Amino acid sequence: MPDPSGTERTAASTFPPERWAELAEDAPDGLAVLDPAGRFLHINRVGRELCGGTADSLIGAPAPFLPVKSCDTEPPGLLDDDFAEHVTTWSPTPGVHREFAYRLTPLSSDPSFSVVAFRDVTDERHRQRRVAAIARTAAKLASDRSLTGILDALASEVLKTDALAGVQILTREESGGGLRIIGSAGFRHRPDFFDRLVEVCERGGTLLMLEAIETRKPVIVPNRWELIRNDPTWEPLHDYLSELKWGSFASIPLIIRGHAAGVLNAFFAVGQSVGQRTMEFLTAMADQAAIAVDYAKFMQHARDVARRDERQRLARDLHDSIVQQVFSISMQAKSMQVLAQRDESVSAQSVRRIADEISLLSQTVLTDLRAMVHELRPAPSAELGGLEEAVRALVDSTTNRTGLRFSLMIGRGIEHIKGELAEDAYRTVSEAIHNVVKHADASRVVVRLAIRGDRLEATVSDDGRGIDAAKGNTDRSGPAHGYGLATMRERAQRWGGTLTVRPRRPTGTIVRLSMPMTGESPLTAGRLLTIGTTDRTPVPERPERPR
Template identity: 45%
Template structure:
């Protein structure tokens, strides 16, 4: 016996309102609760995305945990090709795209391709047996046959009226998705589509920023260096005219033209050096990340009076130049914020490794003994924080910022495998 909401006792076997099993009603309610929790977690992951693949792996895992689903794939479609950008329940699927293309060349019918093309969900009962019996699917038999599944559902990822991918759900044997399950899949597909769209927008904004930076550098080259080199050319012609055979010129006149030519050359060289530093800090190229950070810390200390201590592990990690520059810029921005906002007398920069498996992450920390950071200050400095976070995320890393004791700490962790292998 169980008690109903009104306080009356009813047999466990039957509900007086719907005539169904009370146990089934309770289980449906719990199932619905799991779906809501999964949608909320997926939405949180999309809102706080570290990278597209990490975010979509989270979405795929939430689907598997909330439903009777053996495996999930989230595919991204770009330029007519599909690739796996999120998965759960599959192993050994790194070459899925190549195997998928081979199946397509063999003429296999791709239900998820049809779901993407029509922008409509597709459900196929007992799909696994048909796939494993079809020789056109042979390149994917090992991958598709590994999880224990039977029926299949494909839901397109649609955002702002365009399809950007598809979510494939492989249901456990005996499970065929009903209307509620399909609505849940569509909600999760919406989260995945939002993540893909956000990644596209971020990539475009970075591209636009790169174009704007190139235009700025071109203007600076034209307005400074090009003009100075042009003037140097004119002065060199004038100097040659002064020393032509048969031409009588005073030493003072020749010296004046040569001095002006020297000044122009020195100015052009200074401008070029400034542009080079803007592109890649010279000290970073010459001394590596640790040396560049120490030199910058000394400059900050000299200019502001803030004491900056730099600590580097005995064996600092070897990193690609591009990653070193991103970490250097993060340190620059963090120290700039300390000087500008913290009211601190001392800051500490640490560079090293971190993680349970003998340093499986590269770690950079900047901390201070200032007034700490409140929510208002965090919003006021949002642009700098966004730039720092994006530099960490493009390497699959994370940036954390918050108060620690007295003062604030910025902490960046980048997976060592990503650091060694590049972006």
């Protein structure tokens, strides 16, 4: 059996006490001894390299590591490794910041002195911050903010994560005739900024973001500020750009289905380098911005189509009812004119008959006009008072106007549904009731509103002739009715919902709407910058949803 004491003597002879200083000097991590005031007393080779100094410059200098008594253990963060390791920042030269993870323990022989082991985690923590920034931005894309609010927040995330001097996000107009600034961070607001930028273009200045748009590739220019600060073509913006402490510049295109929809401009702080990882992060954030822009364009296109279809439906309704009725009134008036031109006397019965017809037609026209005004009038109660209040008001007014008997069944929680979701649900129910009044020849209508799980469900059923039985102008499967169903389905699909129509037994029709209450609201656009470009981005057929 080996002699333990012999093994220990062998180890001791191999590593005698005088060699421990050499081993500390060659340790793979930074090692240092701190005096009671927290100053460097000893520091090894790796430590000197990490701190960017020599032994003479570092010994006696304040160390960035907190003293033992201040190093209270705190719960680790989501991306931290354990309790014992702390992180501090060291600036070897102005504008350069390194992050050290360290462990600190007091000397057993004299607890007022400390031993610290540390390593550089700058790149690691930078990657963590970038991942967190992308995750936060993805979450913002699913919020109900405006496009400007989302991209302002995205620009701020980029600015803070990489400590940049400034960030701009610009998008192209669908006409291809200009750029629109949507989001920015780090820039002081100046109303004439873009007028001055146009003046730079007119003087012959080169805007690299236009090159990024044309080539659909990132453009990077080291020390860009040094190149333009004395360039007379950039004189209109010298005072403004000099307020930012920046050096290099990068412009990354926002790509949507192969087309450049805008750019993300990054102004780097003095001393910052533009490496591959930096560009990967900026490209990822530009992709997030492109998704938001694409979704906003899709929603704007959908709203434009809805407004166009609303006008078309109004034109159809006017032609099908009011125009024809007014034409009939005109014919009856001409009949009165013909009677008045006769030499012989006209019987009171003939005049009374024509007058009664004109009166009846006028009343019908008035009723139809009131119905149209009621449908076109905004429903403030859907936005302010909630869906329940809006539907109750709709049912009451329709009952008074038409004499239809309604049964209204409202489930728990409906009174809390407000905003744009309530508006679209209300418009869909209103269109379904309008179809019943105009086409169904029904005597009773049942309206149900309920929340099932995370979905809003609305049902409108009637005892009329049904979608297959009606004929002539009341054909519920005809063009006008088909248009109405298309509009209702668009409203449902806007929120990721569905709309179904089926016959009711023994007679009538059932219209059912189902909409998730977690859908995204439409996004809006921002401010305009008129700078001409050539390539155009098509209107998207469907959005690339936030991911």
